[in-house]
Amino acid sequence: MARTEVCIIGAGPAGLLLGHSLRSAGIDCIVLERRDPAHVLSRIRAGVLERITVDLMERLGLDARLKAEGLRHDGFNLADGERLIRIDLEALVGGHVVVYGQTELTRDLMEASAARGLEVRYDCADVALFDIEGTTPYVTYRKDGRAHRVDARFIVGCDGFHGPSRQAIPAADGQVFARSYPFGWLGILADVPPCNEELIYAAHERGFALASMRSAARSRYYIDVPITETLEGWPDERLWDELSLRLGPLAGSRMTRGAAIEKSIAPLRSFVFEPMRYGSLLLCGDAAHIVPPTGAKGLNLAASDVHYAADALTRFFRQADNDAVADYSAKALRRVWKSERFSWALTRLMHKFPEDGPFERAMQAAELDYIASSRAAQISIAENYVGLPV
Template sequence: MKTQVGIIGGGPSGLMLSQLLNMAGISTVVLERKDRDYVLSRIRAGVLERGTVDMLRKAGAAERMDREGHPHQGCYFSTVEGMFNVSFRDEVDEEVMVYGQTEVTKDLYDAQDKIGATIIHDADNVTPHDITSDAPYLTYEKDGETRRVDCDFIAGCDGFHGVSRKSIPDNIRKDYERVYPFGWLGILSETKPAAEELIYANHPRGFALASMRNDNLSRYYIQVPLTDKVEDWSDDAFWDELKSRLPEEVAAGMETGPSIEKSIAPLRSFVTEPMRYGQMFLVGDAAHIVPPTGAKGLNLAMSDVHYLYEGLIAFYKDGDATGLDKYSEVALQRIWGAMRFSWWMTSMLHRFPDQSDFDQRMQESELRQMLTVPSARATMALNYVGLPF
């Protein structure tokens, strides 16, 4: 096969890039290692920045989000001193959209099907070749045969464990990483959300988050040691611990029920540089991972898509390679800004193993400043709704 842009990975970033490029008349082939049902079974976060929402609309994949998504104009922070609200609308006149990543992926698949895009599932052992030449290509295995896709450019949208980043030589690639000494135990339950907005809780027993997917589907998290396993936590034990970390008035009225999904996710901050090597570009989790505290993972992937799409459009329409040449530099500026915000939220809200009473008071003071200093609230709100592209 021959195409203009070969895309490794059929998650939301690969699908969004393929959708936008195809709509602009640029051909793509998407190679995905798993089948579609597997991709759509992944449970991920669901807070969309304004930029991501606008991209879904531009891609013709926003009809269901606009109908079923939940715009949110702020969030709550809870401490031992009480709970307060940060209004995104009041501070920066913006909002976010609560809409699950699984739903975003489904909508992008539907949009790709409508335009007849080429997506190859169950593509094993995808491998980039001749990346630094003018004629890169991809090979993959399917149905016992090795197949080849010739292309002008390769977009590595294949996640943290994918082949794309590993194809950049060690003497060129530099990785930056911080692994946090705890994880998030999360459950999904068919229950009414605890509040109309998300609640981020700092508590001496550990962090907690009360989130939602819709009016009858809630998503809750508690901080747990990395040594914990899902089977260590019954539903009743989870609810009891969650309630102990949330404000009493919230816990008293919380609806509980059986979990329909339960998992533990480790937390890490990770960035690799550069995000371009030859004719290959890294996109999303292939290049960076953020703790989920700041709700930036999917949104950062979409901003990468934005920059790469703009660069490819300029190249194919006007013969201008400036956007592609600056892709890594421009994308990384926004990535490090979001990385800082996610690191700050994580550091402020979690209980660390060696944390002293002094450290706890510093966290509480940081939160109190958001309550009392308008510029602190505005900075938080601007970062949460998303730095501009």
């Protein structure tokens, strides 16, 4: 049996960010991860970082590679047919985002764990939480054919949508808000230069498309497809053809095609679980909320959760401040719901829903036209895209 102050479940970016934040404050913690390190790093995820995520890495002193390899973006584009509507983040709100793959950020956190005294245990099967309603919670798991137990004062669930942490909260004590979308994002990752120096979110008569990148030599593209589609129906050449059409003639003509490194279809959903704290259990990241990827909020919301959780736990252990932990859920949820709103609005603006008719399509066109001509509308989009204050 092991004993620690905080047991963190999940060694994705949320769990590792929190672990490093707590260790930097001198708080003992253990991170438990169901899969092995190679599998954790194989997850292809987002790559647009808000200020909160960059600041966390900087405060931890783990941002050397991010600074060297991250791509600063002072704007992004909404495409409407043949027109690119540039949202100038720097000019509108004095902000920017950084393109740096979530896999690379996770790698930075993983590689620094041993030197920073952060204990991460991988290959932990059958993780289960007990006595979370009181002050002596504990976690059990199996590793190498043996049963293990970790006693802690707090447990933090950073174990994603399907993890055991949220499931440990009695159904009568939680509330779920959810919306599933009738389409998914079909993505392709390829070692080809991006077609544009900034991201392009495109609304086309044939559907949505996104031109993104991970570096100056690696591109990430998406189109939306019905949720019933399969990868077998989308060979590389068909996907490149569709991207060329949906992104419009300017971006399409500059697109370089290449063999897929990775290709997948990700379902889209909006999901919030309240509260994000139950007894001695706190939830962070996808364990508590999911957003459509349209607004690039998933990883960044997890980082803001970590900011609030680390602050609350540090106050508890270092200042005997019980109120900080009690206030965690309300603080985190205020930012969660604002990000959910923005992600929903941008998804609704840029995608065609099956039930949409000519009226709905006309409204989308009118909204994009308004955004193109209104500085006030662009400011609203820009301040949400770079990230609201924590």
